[in-house]
Every structure is written in C-alpha cells, then in structure tokens.
Amino acid sequence: MMIKKILIANRGEIALRIISTCREMGIKTVTIFTDIEKEYPHALHGDESFNIGSGPLSDTYLNQAKLIEIAKKSNADAIHPGYGFLSENATFARLVEKEGLIFIGPTPEHMELMGDKIGCKQALEKMDIPFVPGYHGDNQEPLHLLAKAKEIGFPLIVKASAGGGGKGMRLVLKEEEFISSLESAKREALNAFGNDLVLIEKYILKPRHIEVQVMGDTHGNYLHFYERDCSIQRRHQKIIEETPAPHLSDKIRDEITKSAASLIKEIKYRGAGTVEYLYSPEDESFYFLEMNTRLQVEHPITEMVTNCDLVRIQILVAAGKKIPLKQSDIKQTGHSIEVRLYAEDPDNEFLPSIGKVLHVGIPTLKNVRLDTGYVAGNEVTINFDPMLAKLISWGENRDMARKKIIHSLDEVSFLGIKTNREYLKRILTTPEFGEGKIFTNFVEEFKDLLGPRELSNEELALSLAAQYLSKKTVQANSEDVAGPWDNLTEFRNI
Numbered sequence: 484m485m486i487k488k489i490l491i492a493n494r495g496e497i498a499l500r501i502i503s504t505c506r507e508m509g510i511k512t513v514t515i516f517t518d519i520e521k522e523y524p525h526a527l528h529g530d531e532s533f534n535i536g537s538g539p540l541s542d543t544y545l546n547q548a549k550l551i552e553i554a555k556k557s558n559a560d561a562i563h564p565g566y567g568f569l570s571e572n573a574t575f576a577r578l579v580e581k582e583g584l585i586f587i588g589p590t591p592e593h594m595e596l597m598g599d600k601i602g603c604k605q606a607l608e609k610m611d612i613p614f615v616p617g618y619h620g621d622n623q624e625p626l627h628l629l630a631k632a633k634e635i636g637f638p639l640i641v642k643a644s645a646g647g648g649g650k651g652m653r654l655v656l657k658e659e660e661f662i663s664s665l666e667s668a669k670r671e672a673l674n675a676f677g678n679d680l681v682l683i684e685k686y687i688l689k690p691r692h693i694e695v696q697v698m699g700d701t702h703g704n705y706l707h708f709y710e711r712d713c714s715i716q717r718r719h720q721k722i723i724e725e726t727p728a729p730h731l732s733d734k735i736r737d738e739i740t741k742s743a744a745s746l747i748k749e750i751k752y753r754g755a756g757t758v759e760y761l762y763s764p765e766d767e768s769f770y771f772l773e774m775n776t777r778l779q780v781e782h783p784i785t786e787m788v789t790n791c792d793l794v795r796i797q798i799l800v801a802a803g804k805k806i807p808l809k810q811s812d813i814k815q816t817g818h819s820i821e822v823r824l825y826a827e828d829p830d831n832e833f834l835p836s837i838g839k840v841l842h843v844g845i846p847t848l849k850n851v852r853l854d855t856g857y858v859a860g861n862e863v864t865i866n867f868d869p870m871l872a873k874l875i876s877w878g879e880n881r882d883m884a885r886k887k888i889i890h891s892l893d894e895v896s897f898l899g900i901k902t903n904r905e906y907l908k909r910i911l912t913t914p915e916f917g918e919g920k921i922f923t924n925f926v927e928e929f930k931d932l933l934g935p936r937e938l939s940n941e942e943l944a945l946s947l948a949a950q951y952l953s954k955k956t957v958q959a960n961s962e963d964v965a966g967p968w969d970n971l972t973e974f975r976n977i
Contacts, residue, residue: 490554493565495856498525504794561585570777587801597774615770617684638686643672649719650675689922694759695743705748724781729919787819787877829906830935841899846891850877
C-alpha cells in the first residue's frame with residue numbers, strides 16, 4: 484500500500500524529523516499542537532495542523548480517540564507516533580489498525596512482549612540470549628525474593644517489571660537493605676505504572692550500556708545497524724550517546740549485533756527497535772537488558788555513521804515493502820556523538836528551567852546537526868519533557884567528533900533559559916571521557932569534578948546578553964503585559 488499522508492502523533496524535534504523525511508518521500512504530513520504551542524515549529528511545518536486544545540496530556544497528546552478523529556478528518560493513511568507518548572502503547576496500535584489506518588511501528592503483540600520485562604525474559608529463555616543472573620518469576624513474596632537475592636549475591640538491582648526511566652529501580656548493596664529497598668521499589672512502581680511486579684538482577688560493577696539498532700520487515704528481512712554506547716547517564720536517563728562504542732573489540736561487536744538480529748528474527752519483529760545490553764569490559768561479557776519497540780531519541784548518530792534514513796525505512800516497512808538494504812550494505816563510517824540539551828540548572832540540583840527562549844544558536848561546523856523543536860519566542864514550560872534539543876556531530880574518528888561537539892556547544896545557546904550545556908562540556912572534556920573510559924555511573928563517580936564552578940568571561944557575556952534581550956523583549960511587548968508575572972522570563976518551578 485502507498486502511504487500518501489501521515490499524522491504525526493507527537494511534537495517538537497521528532498515531529499520535525501519525521502516531516503523532513505516525509506517531504507523527501509513526497510508524503511504529506513499532519514501535525515498536532517496544543518493551545519500554548521501555536522507558534523512552535525512543529526505546529527507550523529506540517530502540510531496540515533490541528534489544535535488539540537489544552538489540559539493534561541490525557542486530553543491532548545495521549546487522547547487516543549482525538550488522534551484517530553484527526554487522522555480520519557485529514558484523510559491520513561498512517562500514524563507515526565515518534566517516541567514517548569503513545570509510541571509503545573499496544574492499545575493505541577490496535578485501535579489505529581482497527582480503524583483502518585497504518586501504525587508506523589511494531590505489532591501490538593511485540594509491544595506487549597517486550598514491554599513486560601519479566602514476560603519478555605521468560606519468552607526469550609528458549610533462545611541463545613545471554614541474561615544477567617537474576618530472578619524474574621511470579622512469586623513476589625518478600626521472603627522468597629530475599630532468598631533469591633542471597634542466591635544471586637549482592638550488590639544487585641531491584642527493578643520494576645513494567646517500568647522505565649529509572650522508576651521502581653533500587654540498587655541494593657547489602658542484605659540488610661534488601662527488604663526496605665524492595666518495598667520502596669514496589670511502591671514507586673505501583674504509583675508510576677499501576678503494577679508492582681519486580682525482578683532482581685545481579686549488579687555489574689562499572690558496566691557499559693550498549694544498544695543495537697535493529698529493523699525487521701514482513702518479508703523475512705531482519706537487520707542490525709550496529710551499536711551505540713549510551714553509558715553516560717544521569718538518574719538512568721541517557722545524556723550522551725555515541726557510535727561506534729569505544730574500546731569494543733570487533734569480535735564482541737560482531738557477537739552483540741548478531742545476537743540482536745537473531746532475537747528479532749526469532750520473534751518475526753516488524754519495524755524499528757533497539758535491543759539493549761549491559762556490557763562488562765572486565766571480562767567482555769554482555770547481557771540482554773531490554774528491548775525498546777520504537778525509534779530512539781539517539782537514532783541520529785546511527786544515521787550519521789551508516790548513512791541510512793531510519794525514518795524512511797520505518798515508513799517503507801509499515802507500507803508492507805522490503806527493507807531496501809542487505810546486511811552487507813550497512814557499514815559504519817567515522818564516529819558520531821549526540822548530546823541532549825535540557826532546560827535545567829545542573830548547578831542548582833538540576834532544577835527545571837522555564838521561560839521564553841530569546842535566541843537559539845546554530846552550529847556552523849560541517850557534519851554537525853541540531854535537532855530542536857524550539858525557536859526564539861517559544862515558551863518552555865513544565866508541561867512537557869525538558870529536552871530542548873539534540874546536538875549531533877560526525878567526525879572521521881572519535882576525537883574529531885568529540886572536539887566538534889564541544890565547539891558546537893559553545894555556538895548552540897538557548898538564551899533566556901538555563902540549560903545543561905556547560906555540564907555536558909565538563910563531561911566531554913574530562914580525560915576519562917576523552918580516553919573512552921566510560922560507564923553507566925560515570926557522572927556519579929565524577930560528581931565533584933562535574934560540579935558547580937565559576938563562570939568564564941564568555942559565559943558571563945552570554946548571561947548579560949540574555950538579560951539585555953529579556954529587557955528589550957519586555958519593553959517591546961509592554962502594551963500586551965497583563966500583569967507582573969508576564970515579565971518573568973526565567974522563573975523556575977521549584
């Protein structure tokens with residue numbers, strides 16, 4: 484089937500990213516936006532755009548009935564969910580297909596299989612997939628779990644079965660802490676996901692987080708697009724990703740990518756996905772962690788080194804076509820790094836930053852890409868994820884890509900909003916990162932090194948420029964000001 488028009492059930496930079504590929508393919512796009520997003524880029528760049536009102540996310544971006552209604556009203560053939568929101572919601576995927584539309588993503592069954600960490604591991608036990616030593620059974624009695632924990636050995640991780648983003652997760656260093664940590668993890672999991680089932684896994688000291696980009700179609704093709712290293716994380720959220728993974732031998736790279744490809748072949752997976760592993764540099768062992776059944780935030784670095792448009796392939800697969808590549812066609816060339824720019828203040832307990840964006844800096848170096856959903860004049864609020872942008876660099880080697888992204892961070896400022904830009908630079912300029920000595924608790928171990936410091940002359944100049952532009956903006960719009968709160972451009976929700 485030919486897809487002629489796609490409703491993008493998302494916002495910000497991922498909506499713009501999908502629009503870009505659709506334009507190249509000659510596909511029309513339909514975007515959605517809330518009342519406060521009327522002047523945001525994603526609201527202005529679709530061939531058609533629909534206002535979905537205001538209120539909580541359940542009334543807007545998570546309102547399944549409203550999205551279907553808009554898709555039908557605009558005569559869209561398909562819905563692309565992007566990432567986040569409804570991208571891994573099996574109920575929504577089923578509804579889309581029930582209404583005669585194409586869901587650009589995996590089947591609902593694959594979402595359910597991989598979304599349940601316990602069920603997933605039980606299903607994959609029959610395959611030759613390495614797992615972290617642990618327990619993921621149905622018996623959730625505290626004393627039974629404690630007994631299993633003793634068998635596994637400490638330290639270990641208690642992890643919510645239905646969770647993600649670090650919620651319902653606790654590191655337990657010794658036996659005396661287990662019961663209290665278990666209870667805490669279960670409470671948080673129940674509040675966050677409505678499910679308090681947990682699994683227990685051995686905790687690997689200084690592991691790395693390696694993930695493999697995969698893609699399957701309905702014609703028996705199951706390919707990998709190599710690996711990404713996502714070890715630099717804060718509170719279990721990725722903030723810097725790169726590919727190829729540094730200090731990964733060709734032997735292990737071949738084993739881990741083939742493992743991921745064999746997994747999706749075994750389950751006959753459709754669409755884009757990411758198979759994630761914990762890797763222990765100490766003995767070069769790797770263990771299956773989970774699978775994300777969607778496009779990832781960090782997909783651009785894979786596109787940079789493979790020269791493959793992953794969104795285009797997603798759309799082709801959803802339309803029932805073959806992946807237009809063979810595994811032998813996919814090569815890694817050079818090195819790519821991505822950093823995530825957040826509206827937060829790292830030097831003040833990472834408090835969220837809100838207000839009006841007064842200026843967005845643009846990178847000037849070749850092979851550096853800025854993906855953002857904001858332009859000057861847009862308001863950053865607490866209604867959505869605090870990620871402002873993704874900055875991606877490509878170089879002939881890792882050091883070149885690293886130097887490019889450090890330089891580009893100086894160029895990409897979001898005046899009027901506090902960001903983690905300088906924090907990212909501190910990480911990138913550490914000798915340890917430069918040497919590729921990275922692991923998942925990197926930012927915790929080097930917390931003192933990455934902590935607050937005095938502003939440089941350049942940073943002070945930018946701060947003064949932001950204040951000046953802020954005053955100019957307020958003066959220019961003084962006739963429209965309804966009250967004193969409208970003048971606060973850097974007010975934070977504390």
